[in-house]
Amino acid sequence: MKTPRAVPWLFLSPFLLLFSVFYIAPVLYAGYLSMFIKKRAGFGAAKEVFGGLENYRRAFQDSDFIHSLLNILKFGVVQIPLMVILATAFALILDSHKGRLQGFFRTAFYLPYTIPSVIAGLLWGYLYSKNLSPFNQISKMLGGTGADFLGSDVVLWSIANIVTWTWTGYNMITLYAALQNIPSDLYEAARIDGADGWKLTRYIKLPLLAPSLVLVLIFSLIGTMQIFAEPFVLRPLGYVPDNITPNTYLYLIASRDGNFSYAATLAILLALFTFVLSGIFLRFTRQEAPK
Amino acid sequence: MSVTRTRFSPLQLLALTALAIYSLLPLWWLIVTIFKDNGQLFSTFGLWFSSPSHLSENLHTLFTRQDGIFSRWIMNSFLYSGATALGSVLVSAMAGYAFSAYEFRGKDALFSLILATIMVPATALVLPIFLMMQKLGLLNTYWAVILPGLVNPFGLYLMRLFWDSSFPKELMEAARIDGAGEWTIFQRLGLPLVRSGLVTVGLFAFVTAWNNFFLPLVAVSRDDLFPLTLGLSVWNQTSSSSGQEPLYTVIALGALISILPLVIAFLTLGRYWQGGVADGAVKG
Numbered sequence: 425m426k427t428p429r430a431v432p433w434l435f436l437s438p439f440l441l442l443f444s445v446f447y448i449a450p451v452l453y454a455g456y457l458s459m460f461i462k463k464r465a466g467f468g469a470a471k472e473v474f475g476g477l478e479n480y481r482r483a484f485q486d487s488d489f490i491h492s493l494l495n496i497l498k499f500g501v502v503q504i505p506l507m508v509i510l511a512t513a514f515a516l517i518l519d520s521h522k523g524r525l526q527g528f529f530r531t532a533f534y535l536p537y538t539i540p541s542v543i544a545g546l547l548w549g550y551l552y553s554k555n556l557s558p559f560n561q562i563s564k565m566l567g568g569t570g571a572d573f574l575g576s577d578v579v580l581w582s583i584a585n586i587v588t589w590t591w592t593g594y595n596m597i598t599l600y601a602a603l604q605n606i607p608s609d610l611y612e613a614a615r616i617d618g619a620d621g622w623k624l625t626r627y628i629k630l631p632l633l634a635p636s637l638v639l640v641l642i643f644s645l646i647g648t649m650q651i652f653a654e655p656f657v658l659r660p661l662g663y664v665p666d667n668i669t670p671n672t673y674l675y676l677i678a679s680r681d682g683n684f685s686y687a688a689t690l691a692i693l694l695a696l697f698t699f700v701l702s703g704i705f706l707r708f709t710r711q712e713a714p715k
Numbered sequence: 716m717s718v719t720r721t722r723f724s725p726l727q728l729l730a731l732t733a734l735a736i737y738s739l740l741p742l743w744w745l746i747v748t749i750f751k752d753n754g755q756l757f758s759t760f761g762l763w764f765s766s767p768s769h770l771s772e773n774l775h776t777l778f779t780r781q782d783g784i785f786s787r788w789i790m791n792s793f794l795y796s797g798a799t800a801l802g803s804v805l806v807s808a809m810a811g812y813a814f815s816a817y818e819f820r821g822k823d824a825l826f827s828l829i830l831a832t833i834m835v836p837a838t839a840l841v842l843p844i845f846l847m848m849q850k851l852g853l854l855n856t857y858w859a860v861i862l863p864g865l866v867n868p869f870g871l872y873l874m875r876l877f878w879d880s881s882f883p884k885e886l887m888e889a890a891r892i893d894g895a896g897e898w899t900i901f902q903r904l905g906l907p908l909v910r911s912g913l914v915t916v917g918l919f920a921f922v923t924a925w926n927n928f929f930l931p932l933v934a935v936s937r938d939d940l941f942p943l944t945l946g947l948s949v950w951n952q953t954s955s956s957s958g959q960e961p962l963y964t965v966i967a968l969g970a971l972i973s974i975l976p977l978v979i980a981f982l983t984l985g986r987y988w989q990g991g992v993a994d995g996a997v998k999g
Contacts, residue, residue, distance in 0.1 A: 439810035558761030
């Protein structure tokens with residue numbers, strides 16, 4: 425029996441309709457917007473006029489924007505490997521045992537992921553706050569002076585800690601689930617060949633974990649490029665630069681300056697940048713894979 | 716399956732305990748803090764209780780401040796997340812079914828295009844969506860927060876994996892021979908088979924909507940439309956600025972209440988939270 429050709433499209437129609445309105449149209453609209461610049465003529469109100477690629481030229485010379493990109497790169501280069509290594513190590517530890525304690529640890533590690541990033545930001549904001557931080561209280565009890573976690577030079581790493589706190593457990597569970605899916609006869613075979621302990625991890629577990637690791641890394645990369653809520657809620661509590669991440673800078677351009685066309689330009693550049701980085705990363709890992 | 720059944724070595728146990736403390740410490744601080752007033756917050760040790768308890772005052776302030784708007788925020792969060800979850804499950808289930816059960820022209824290209832949009836930063840979408848909604852007069856409505864969340868490429872991806880693995884295509888043929896229509900096959904035969912997928916994707920959409928901050932931040936400016944995340948963030952901003960009564964412990968209580976639904980959902984529906992993501996990676 426042959427089904428009419430329209431059937432799959434009918435099933436797809438609600439998704440495609442919403443997808444066009446909330447994904448395709450905004451991207452195209454942002455591209456359109458980015459072609460306009462705000463111009464002030466004499467004493468008159470600012471007007472939007474066609475500016476071609478003027479906004480893009482401005483972005484590449486905008487040291488605040490460049491600085492935010494460099495910031496997030498610095499952040500990613502340090503935070504992502506640290507978090508993924510932690511997550512992998514703990515997934516491996518948990519995978520090699522079973523029992524009641526194991527369930528407790530899994531739940532404890534995963535719990536931070538259930539906390540909205542705004543709330544995580546608030547929570548850590550208090551823990552960082554100079555006068556009420558329990559870390560500083562402990563440090564003072566031990567004769568130290570306490571630290572300013574929200575000082576402009578360390579706040580990026582304080583944010584990195586919040587992100588690590590939120591996502592390590594989530595990534596660990598993803599990797600742990602992948603390890604649990606490895607068929608046990610593979611282990612049997614390896615054991616007969618005399619592989620055990622570290623060898624088992626190195627030659628069986630890690631290679632089979634590779635696809636999940638790639639996924640975890642890609643999602644971490646995309647997430648890092650979009651960090652917004654944490655610095656946003658930390659701002660009232662300490663000194664957080666406006667351009668600490670590309671998104672906080674972009675929000676400032678839109679909300680303070682009301683310059684939506686330039687903000688749209690920055691959003692497009694950020695998207696392109698994410699695409700390029702993910703592409704390079706995927707290319708890099710694909711070449712590594714077949715061995 | 717795991718192999719060894721031995722106990723954790725002391726070193727492993729130490730590492731596990733350290734990470735558990737790291738994960739739970741902020742939550743412990745939160746629980747301790749909701750019993751304090753601002754004076755105690757600054758004068759007593761942050762990681763332990765102090766008497767007398769001020770929980771009832773904090774509760775009173777939390778639920779009566781600004782005419783009890785906090786209850787409204789709780790309701791809003793449930794409304795936004797519930798509607799988003801239900802809607803996006805239906806939309807993703809149908810679309811995932813189309814990709815899994817049918818062959819059609821351009822299928823692979825379309826699927827890749829949809830997946831590629833996972834990489835588009837939310838800001839790149841939210842900004843133009845804000846302007847579009849402004850033109851349509853949708854700002855400051857419930858729709859402004861719900862509609863964009865109904866379409867979720869990652870939800871579709873997950874849903875397709877569930878259809879691929881739990882819905883045998885021979886079943887379709889058999890049902891067609893019995894004269895069942897395509898919608899009936901999907902609804903009566905298919906949906907029950909991917910039930911765990913529906914829960915996983917629904918939960919994922921619920922959590923994403925509950926945690927969403929950027930969209931409500933730009934889409935609603937009337938405080939009676941705020942979700943919990945936005946409301947608490949605004950209180951944090953206003954109470955930190957000078958000349959206002961500090962609200963730290965009240966906000967802490969609000970924060971704890973705002974995470975309770977997700978923590979409960981996680982502890983009761985735990986097994987649905989993980990699935991999918993890793994399965995897909997191993998298969999793919």
